[in-house]
Amino acid sequence: MLFPTMKYLTRKWIKPEDLNPNGSLFGGSLLKWIDEEAAIYTITMLQSPYVVTKLMSEINFVSSARAGDVLEMGMKVVKLGRSSITLKCEVRNIMTHHTIIKIDQIVFVNLDSSGLPTPHGKTMANFEEDE
Numbered sequence: 001m002l003f004p005t006m007k008y009l010t011r012k013w014i015k016p017e018d019l020n021p022n023g024s025l026f027g028g029s030l031l032k033w034i035d036e037e038a039a040i041y042t043i044t045m046l047q048s049p050y051v052v053t054k055l056m057s058e059i060n061f062v063s064s065a066r067a068g069d070v071l072e073m074g075m076k077v078v079k080l081g082r083s084s085i086t087l088k089c090e091v092r093n094i095m096t097h098h099t100i101i102k103i104d105q106i107v108f109v110n111l112d113s114s115g116l117p118t119p120h121g122k123t124m125a126n127f128e129e130d131e
């Protein structure tokens with residue numbers, strides 16, 4: 001059984017306020033966009049609004065981006081636990097397809113109304129149905 005393939009759902013147009021003092025994309029801006037995109041992806045996949053970011057693995061800033069570039073943010077489910085879900089992320093330049101950043105693991109945990117981990121009840125079969 002296969003998890004869904006990498007989905008590039010959201011695009012970002014890099015503006016002057018997204019840059020660092022060297023004139024290239026500020027990594028903090030990119031990580032903020034990724035965390036939000038990954039959270040929305042998780043909420044949608046788990047059909048649960050109460051999720052938190054638990055862990056991000058090694059972050060590889062592969063190449064830089066500049067004002068005017070358009071990026072697309074890719075997410076893919078790589079693991080499903082009891083309360084957790086692990087995503088892989090890749091952001092690339094929409095025109096050149098050059099990779100800007102890669103994160104192998106972003107772990108989200110599904111929470112109950114008390115803020116404790118609770119089973120999300122999703123299986124690989126659910127995701128195949130969605131595909």
Ligand SMILES: CC(C)(COP(=O)(O)OP(=O)(O)OC[C@H]1O[C@@H](n2cnc3c(N)ncnc32)[C@H](O)[C@@H]1OP(=O)(O)O)[C@@H](O)C(=O)NCCC(=O)NCCS
Binds near residue numbers: 052053054055081117
């Ligand atoms: C998320 C949180 C409730 C988890 O608490 P916890 O005590 O680690 O909970 P558990 O040990 O029961 O683990 C819950 C799940 O997270 C996974 N997990 C915990 N630590 C992990 C780690 N370091 N790496 C990967 N997965 C991890 C566990 O494997 C478990 O997954 P499973 O249910 O699918 O098997 C708690 O750490 C927390 O509130 N963190 C702050 C989150 C936050 O504020 N994020 C930023 C803003 S969104």
